[in-house]
Amino acid sequence: MSDTYESLGEAVDDNGGVFAAPMATLRLINGAARLGPGVCATISKELSKHGLGHIPVKLPESSTEDVRIFRLGTQIADVVAAVQVPSHEGDEALRAVGGVASDKISRIKAIIDE
Structure with missing residues (x-):
């Protein structure tokens, strides 16, 4: 399991440039207790800072939903x-x-x- 944005980036690279991760993982990497609009916006910005994009464009607020992470x-x-x-x-x-x-x-x- 990825526990930092760097290790998430490595997982993306190790999987051909795309990697599915549950929002729970992104929430934990971000250090947030709960997902909400502000936390999702912060996660999106942090992913971008680390050269990563995501689908869907608007991150879900459910910890059980998967998102696709890719290398920008x-x-x-x-x-x-x-x-x-x-x-x-x-x-x-x-x-x-x-x-x-x-x-x-x-x-x-x-x-x-x-």
């Missing part, structure tokens, strides 16, 4: 931004990601069919 400045962050903020550039980024995945799936199917 990565392709994952670019895809998240493309989904969250619709734009023509974002659509192009999503098409590129979809095309790469589609190409890989086609190649795997061809290998299996041989």
Whole structure:
């Protein structure tokens, strides 16, 4: 279990740039007794200070809910931004990601069919 923002960042990096964590973990890292709007806003700011983003954009106030933590400045962050903020550039980024995945799936199917 992550007990600091640094160890949470390591967990993100060790898991390919994305990591699901319960809000209870983020609450404990922050040193808060309870989750509320102010604590969630502080957690969001601290994650950002440590180069981490999160989904959903508005952190839940329930300790049992999971959030997805990702490394800012990565392709994952670019895809998240493309989904969250619709734009023509974002659509192009999503098409590129979809095309790469589609190409890989086609190649795997061809290998299996041989």
